[in-house]
Amino acid sequence: MSVQSKEIDINLLGGNAGPETFEGEPLKWLSPLKPPFQIVGFPWLVQDGVYRRLPLNPGVPLPSAVDTLANCTAGGQIRFRTNTSRLVIKVRLAGPANMYHMPATGQCGFDCYLGDPGNQKYISTTQFNHKDIEYEAQLFRWNTRRDFAVTLNFPLYQGVEEVLIGIDEDAAVSAPPSYSSNSPVVIYGTSVTQGGCASRPGMAYSNILSRMLPVPFVNLGFSGSGKGEPELAQIMANIEDPGLYVLDYEGNTGAAENIARTLPVFISILRERNPEVPILIVSKIRNDGDRFYEERQELFNRRRQVQIENVEQRLAEGDSHIHFADGFELLGEDSISEITVDGTHLTDLGFLRIAQSLAPIIRPLLNL
Template identity: 60%
Template sequence: MPDQPKPINAIKLDSNMSIKKNGDDSLKWLSPLEAPFQIAGFAWLDHEKKYRRLPSSPKDPLPPAVDALANCTAGGQIRFITNSSNLSIRVKLTGPADMYHMPATGQCGFDCYLGEPGNQHFLSTTSFDHLKSEYEALLYNWKTKREFCVTLNFPLYQGVEEVLIGVDEDAHIISAPQYASKNPIVIYGTSITQGGCATRPGMAYTNILSRSIPLEFINLGFSGSGRGEAEVARTVADIPNPALLVLDYEANSGTVEEIASTLPSFIRILRERHPIVPIIVISKIHYSGDRFYQDMLRLHEDRKEIQKTTVERLRSEGDRNIHFVDGFTLLGEEDAEECTVDGVHPTDLGFKRMAQSLEPIFRELLKEWL
């Protein structure tokens, strides 16, 4: 019997794939919950001191799935300036990586961008044992002091119980530049909004947009659970002084009759608290199955028509600050199916195209804030 091939361990064969450990015992470890660090993306952080996207005890009890997914830290960012020669991070997650179609780096990792808002550049992603729920990772080591504005993006599909930032003992930490306005952009939606299935956190479309639009982004995407419930709408409406509200939940909305019921109600609840804030309703992106399954395409076209006509009706009734965007156009016309992992969830390419398509629309509606 011929010898069986031995398992291939790429990590041993390629040093670029190895887990990079810090190896520096002299660092001081700081909590980003303390000044001068700034944390964005968690609207209730100041009150609860938790890395959670919705309140722990909302006025209206949340659907159980939404309540659980609110612990995923999608859209969260740590922002600061430091001259440390070494930047490391310690993370305690609520669980390990466990998704078959999304890299552990996107589900459970942090990634690091350097540069001022509008001029940020990707440097590194945490490397760690994906079977474990705690890790320490090196983000950079210059061997000499160099000052940078740092943005660290939180994991997309896992909760974070604790995070600590490791810097040189004598390094200084100062506040990152302020946003153009304190008014955030709030985006409610589905697994795609949450960032499934980006390879790393910075490639979720809300995070991509945050690098070109200097405002705080609050990501309220709930995987499989963006259903437009009234109790969720009331909780979203509690976020004070938004600059822009975005509804991107068609993919989870159910039947045509269900979205015809939930969408006007969701908008009405938002309008009760925010009567003139711009609202964008985005229909679902193109799925690969839309080309081959006629029933699927018909459902998507019918739900899109509900969203479009709802917006048109509200505009005709005097709400000139509500707008519709056809999600089928966001990935491009020719090869949209090449932009997903599984026919549904975008790759990094898909998220990049979504962000590029949405940026001019967002900018036009945010002119008074930018």
């Protein structure tokens, strides 16, 4: 007996399953590259004029994979205040959604939060055809003017070539609420850092932390490619006025000898320019599958010990601004098999667990 497959009509799924179609009063379209909008997460935006996480011309050779992944806009945010009754966004991407284990909304979408820092509430995610590289999506609409601070989170695993903000023709836009400190937390790491495989951008752990802690964040997570290269340390050291460095790259390092070689050099480069900026070393989160592979458990234990020893040595040498967070403890009591997509990359709940564990560690390092 043959079974014929039939494409499911997503409109039958209920709710807002498909891209929204809408009409309304004319909008005025604004570029977030101009004041009073504030864009966070791209330290070289003013210099290069593109939404990119590393400089176009870094002055040092970049691994090709890192150079490519730097175009993914993970951690980027558009911040502003407006009294519009309707908010629409136009987006042109560098490519379509194409990841088998990550929703298109996380890879290529924007999501929207309303409220001041520390009191931001999720309202919506862009709806679009995942095959398209250009889309227009309405983020909210109501019948009366309401004044809110707005935060839009950029896509995690795709480049953004252009974005425009649409509001009522007679609505106002003003500067967003100030941060407690403008010194950014710079997080360097792996695909977990970049946000794989969050369902939408706001659920990457750097973005969750940005709603818990009123400071800007820079996400330098590179899937499979952030391996502690000294060139990346040199670039990070040039970010102006950092508030904290978080090094969370163990998962990309392979043999324990690799992190034993790269970590002390990476720290030393950061310290040359920023001798008193706190550095937080975060070891790899645990993986339930590791229990079935004794050699894998031994490898992770060796790499974890390398990081602990580096921190202890720096402390003994008088560096009181270096700290260690045990990745084995970041996920709490949850079994990682229940909060991952594939045993490694996290669901939204997994990212929330990491942020909830890191926030009380980071807060005193920033004197918040």
